[in-house]
Amino acid sequence: MADNNIFRLENVKVWFPVQEGFFKKTVGHVKAVDDVTINVKRNETLGIVGESGCGKTTLGKAMMLLEKITGGHVYYNDDGTERDITTFNKDEVFQFRKKVQMIFQDPYSAMNPMKKIYTEMEEPLIIHGYKDRAEREAIMEEALKLVNIPVDYLFKYPHEFSGGQRQRVCIARAMEINPKVLVCDEAVSALDVSIQAQVLNLMKDIQKEKDLTYVFIAHDLSVVQYMSDRILVMYLGKAVEMADSKELYDNTLHPYTVSLLSAIPVPVIDREKNRIILKGDVPSPINKPSGCPFHKRCDKCMKICEEVEPELKDVDGKGHFVACHLYD
Amino acid sequence: MENNNKTNTIENARKYGTKLWKKKVRKFLNNKLAVFGLSVVLIYILLMVLAPVVTPWDPLEPNFKVKLAGPSAEHLLGCDSLGRDLFSRVLYGGRTSVLIAVISSLIGSAIGTVLGAIGGYFGGIFDKLLVRLQEIVSCFPQLILVLIVVAFIGTGTWNLIIIFALTGWTGCFRLVRSEFIARKEETYVKVCEAFGMSSVKIMFSQILPAVLTTVIVQLTMNIPGYVMQEAGLSFLGFGVPMTVPTWGTMLNAAKATNILINYPHCWLVPGAAICLFVLAVNFFGDGLRDVMDPRQQ
Numbered sequence: 001m002a003d004n005n006i007f008r009l010e011n012v013k014v015w016f017p018v019q020e021g022f023f024k025k026t027v028g029h030v031k032a033v034d035d036v037t038i039n040v041k042r043n044e045t046l047g048i049v050g051e052s053g054c055g056k057t058t059l060g061k062a063m064m065l066l067e068k069i070t071g072g073h074v075y076y077n078d079d080g081t082e083r084d085i086t087t088f089n090k091d092e093v094f095q096f097r098k099k100v101q102m103i104f105q106d107p108y109s110a111m112n113p114m115k116k117i118y119t120e121m122e123e124p125l126i127i128h129g130y131k132d133r134a135e136r137e138a139i140m141e142e143a144l145k146l147v148n149i150p151v152d153y154l155f156k157y158p159h160e161f162s163g164g165q166r167q168r169v170c171i172a173r174a175m176e177i178n179p180k181v182l183v184c185d186e187a188v189s190a191l192d193v194s195i196q197a198q199v200l201n202l203m204k205d206i207q208k209e210k211d212l213t214y215v216f217i218a219h220d221l222s223v224v225q226y227m228s229d230r231i232l233v234m235y236l237g238k239a240v241e242m243a244d245s246k247e248l249y250d251n252t253l254h255p256y257t258v259s260l261l262s263a264i265p266v267p268v269i270d271r272e273k274n275r276i277i278l279k280g281d282v283p284s285p286i287n288k289p290s291g292c293p294f295h296k297r298c299d300k301c302m303k304i305c306e307e308v309e310p311e312l313k314d315v316d317g318k319g320h321f322v323a324c325h326l327y328d
Numbered sequence: 329m330e331n332n333n334k335t336n337t338i339e340n341a342r343k344y345g346t347k348l349w350k351k352k353v354r355k356f357l358n359n360k361l362a363v364f365g366l367s368v369v370l371i372y373i374l375l376m377v378l379a380p381v382v383t384p385w386d387p388l389e390p391n392f393k394v395k396l397a398g399p400s401a402e403h404l405l406g407c408d409s410l411g412r413d414l415f416s417r418v419l420y421g422g423r424t425s426v427l428i429a430v431i432s433s434l435i436g437s438a439i440g441t442v443l444g445a446i447g448g449y450f451g452g453i454f455d456k457l458l459v460r461l462q463e464i465v466s467c468f469p470q471l472i473l474v475l476i477v478v479a480f481i482g483t484g485t486w487n488l489i490i491i492f493a494l495t496g497w498t499g500c501f502r503l504v505r506s507e508f509i510a511r512k513e514e515t516y517v518k519v520c521e522a523f524g525m526s527s528v529k530i531m532f533s534q535i536l537p538a539v540l541t542t543v544i545v546q547l548t549m550n551i552p553g554y555v556m557q558e559a560g561l562s563f564l565g566f567g568v569p570m571t572v573p574t575w576g577t578m579l580n581a582a583k584a585t586n587i588l589i590n591y592p593h594c595w596l597v598p599g600a601a602i603c604l605f606v607l608a609v610n611f612f613g614d615g616l617r618d619v620m621d622p623r624q625q
Contacts, residue, residue, distance in 0.1 A: 097524035
């Protein structure tokens, strides 16, 4: 079972200090990711959802070592042995970079506007030791074929591409060095809907072809449902519910997930919708409420919720995790 | 379209790729003022380089027979109070003036760019120290610095260049530093980090090329300033020695009241030379900025 996990996060915290005054005294922390314990299985797509500012992106970046991890451990298991990436030295980080790549949210800024696509795609290959130009070009050609971009686009500049094309080039660039895991940070939210579908299908095809593991971060619930095998719901830096995609939608447990799912628009006129609108705002991640982070907006709030923070527990023994006192 | 491209090879594609510089050249050539500026600057440079061919007169040799003579066929722009040919002096003097301006600007920009890149990208205590240093340098009155240096080691072309370079890097430093601070947060820098690119490589191959265009523009814009400063300092007698012809020393030689009133060509000629050059470089610099600035594409 443990061997099946490519990533295992244990009590991961990413806190950003809040500094004030002339001497930059640290007066508190923005707890972007607070005590998250999850696992990512090999060859699955783990969707991460949650509203803006709940720490989805930070969690993804932490897994990529692009954000400094304040506490906890991230175990990465590529060849059968689990290793903690937070203790990696420079060389190990470099090897790790080969295996885990990221697709960024905004394809418009993910490419250097000064450089041709050719240079853009060549650079990672040079870094990772492909010395022969012909070899590099063969790899680039293959990667572009994977995303259906003709090779003559290589000698154009990013501003000559449309958003969908750019995102596909970004995917091709990430795929060049044959990663095992692709962290997709809102990979399609900057694209319009028709192109979204195109890119999503492409990503599914690539996953089948290359045995990839996706960590798919998004705020669009229907996109996540379409893509993911399992879904993690985050709220205020905490993991509140994690389950198989179908199970999560059919048998929603956490009140926050219930209200989140009720927000999905349904293309049926006259259908009675039980839309749950949450009261108030998301509390500040600097001064989190005591107990359950969701208790101030929860309609099923009990006394214990205000005092004790619920833990993420497997409630049905089959991998439906939820952090809520209702299911204790 | 897709079908055509299946037969395409990378080699083939390379030939038909976008040539951004061609677009830029075309855009520059459409800007009439900039083309005018560039042509004037080129004519200046050509005349200065070919000075021995263009004019038979030695800029240093006095000839009292033609003292203060007005323009004539023999002396195109007339002669100064010692009978030296003014046209010849404008050309030879321009060599020194422009050289001082260009070299000071180059050295100053180089220092500013390197320090700004390091400070902006890495930040931290070193950056803070650099910013303080920059503030001290830009607060210090340049004239006093010039006086001190002149008092200790005397006047000279290189002394002037050193002072200009040591006081002139601050503008470039601020510019490059702020550009680096802004650009290191760009997603494409994060992408390079995710690929495992080293920070030095990110600095020089990712961020610097974008910043460099601004630096080149700034460098061009600095040149006329230095030409003016050289003229000003030489006019006061603190710049290059009076024996070296520059546009500044020429003006200095024409500062007697008698000459100012009765022989205006003595100061009009170097004055006009400075004016035209400064104007031309400014027009050129403006045009260059319009073309190079990545924000204006």
